[in-house]
Amino acid sequence: MTDPGAQALNQLAGRPRTTEFDRALRAEVRDPLWLLTRQWQLGEFHGTDGGSPVTATYSVARSRPTRFRPFGGPPEDLPTNRPLETVAERRRLTFAYGAEKIGFDLRLAIGHRWFKLLDQVGLLGHVRKYEEQYAKKYPIKLPTAADVTQRANPAVWATMQAVAGRRMDGYELYLHVKGGGEADDGIDTIRLLHHTPLVNAGKRLVAWFDGLIDQPTGVTQADPDGDATWDPRRLEHRFSVAASMPGGAEKTLTAREYPGGELDWHAFSVDPGPPLGGAKPPEPALARTVFPAPVRYSGMPLPRWWALEDGKTNFAAVRPDSTDLARLVFLEFALVFSNDWYQLPCDLPVGTVARIRGLVVTDVFGHRQWITPAGAGSDEDWQRWSMFTLDTIGSDDVPADTDLLLPPSVPKVAVGPPLEEVLLIRDENANLVWGIEQTVRLPTGEPHRGAEAAAEVLAYRRRTTTPPVPDPPRAALSYAAMNTIPEHWIPFIPVRVPGDNREVQLQRAAMPGAVDGEPVRPRTTLLREGFDRGQQYFVNEEEVPQAGTRLSVAYNRTRWRDGRAVVWLTAHRGEGRGEGSSGLVFDLLTSTPIPTD
Secondary structure: OOOHHHHOOOOOOOOOOOOOOOOHHHOOOOOHHHHHHHHHHOOOOOOOOOOOEEEEEEEEEEEOOOEEEEOOOOOEEOOOOOOHHHHHHOOOOOOEEOOEEOOHHHHHHHHHHHHHHHHHOOOHHHHHHHHHHHHHHOEOOOOOOOOHHHHHOHHHHHHHHHHOOOOEOHHHHHHHHHOOOOOOOOOOOOOHHHHHHHHHHHHHHHHHHHHHOEOOOOOOOOOOOOOOOEEOOOOEEEEEEEEEOOOOOEEEEEEEEEOOOOOOHHHOEEEOOOOOOOOOOOEEEEEEEEOOEEOOOOOOOOOOOOOOOOOOOOHHHOOOOOOOHHHHHHHHHHHOOHHHOEEOOOOOOOOEEEEEEEEEEEEOOOOEEEOOOOOOOEOOOOOOOOOOOOOEOOOOOOEOOOOEEEOOOOOOOEEOOOOEEEEEEEEOOOOEEEEEEEEEEOOOOOEEEHHHHHHHHHHHHHHHOOOOOOOOOOOOEEEEEEOOOOOOEEEEEEEEOOOOOOOEEEEEOOOEOOOOOOEOOOOOOOOOOOOOOOOOOEEEHHHOOOOOEEEEEEEEEEEOOOOOEEEEEEEEEEEOOOOOOOOOOEEEEEEOOOOOO
């Protein structure tokens, strides 16, 4: 039970003597001498003659990159109607593996577009007649027994049976018109009044397909596959851009190790090599006067001693080790020098190389001070401090580069599903590097699991190949040189680099097929480099680390600043998932099965 007398509680409450609050809001100091003494002890009376900045006037020289050079190719003008990612990453579309045609999705789409163009030019009543003639002139043929990839998959085989002899191969018509021919060449019963509309429709078909998917402009000796910037030895994109800077000097910026994906300033380095030539003059300099603003961030300490801070972020509670230099530098900046930084607004267009020609700061005392770049000096000086600046290729005590690069890129790119995916892994047991084709592209253009595609081809060969008559067993044990592995595993063997006794490179090899013993051919363009031309393919040994390397090919799509949609096919490099084992063993002794009566 509760004592009734305990319910009467004593409470401390203020008893105001007046209805006015003026004196309470004055925040009077009872001992100003003590307060001044504490300020003197804390050093708040020491002046640094450093007034806060009020205004800042700067002049910025601007130049746009106007020249582009792909890896191993000649310089060319940099297009302005598409982002730099498109020009740097685009690959040529593949429509054949040697004599075997693929890409029937685009072949049919071009043919369908052709007949829509015939409707648009007023040949609506003759489309049916022309469909039969064009399907006969540019036919899609039924795959032969040698076209294993088109006959092994049931869905692909059913599609080929449905379209063979009924639909036209639009890509063959595109190549004919692109090569200088006319759209009605070889088509019988063409009326004279239909000749000009058909020729114009053929030109429109070429323009439509060229604008549908962006591809490299040409094929060079260094780039026979037309993949432009892709370096198959390094598994990366390599390219250069150039801009004309103030004074007439040309500045070349090279991306040496761009894996694909997000393209920003840190992918480039200043190239002191020969200029690309033909860069356009820089734009007029930008001069502006702005108001500096102190840098603020969450948890920033307040600059005054007598201010109360919130407890959301407590940098003083961080306990780094004495060897954790990065964390110590960060804490020193956050706790000691956080209020020494100001930011100035400077709007620059995308695709600009900017150079600050001068910066004058006016403080509250009316003093003007000329500010020089903090990162100026030697590029090899370890005490140099800078942000968002570029390094120099092969720099050896050269002046540091303080220009700011805003590449003509886009903030967001939509990436489609991977059409090809290859995983390069190390197999220490077999002393090999394997290129595992995890995703392959079917002849119809659709992605398919590499393991399933290999199993389908193996099953088809077993159905269509007459097995040899085995010799009768002569012993209880039989010898096998090696076992078999899945046919979507492509081996890379280590070989010596010519002229070097120490450096090693990886060479693409081949495993014998499990049915007919024929060498297994890769099905992805990533591993088929030079295969159809009878050339060997080498990869630098350091490009496949212990974690492995993942390569993928997919369509990308984005919109440029004018609203134009851009689509291109690109390769992207990522990290692997570690080592693996194929289970490949040599010199096997297996038990001979005992025949049963």
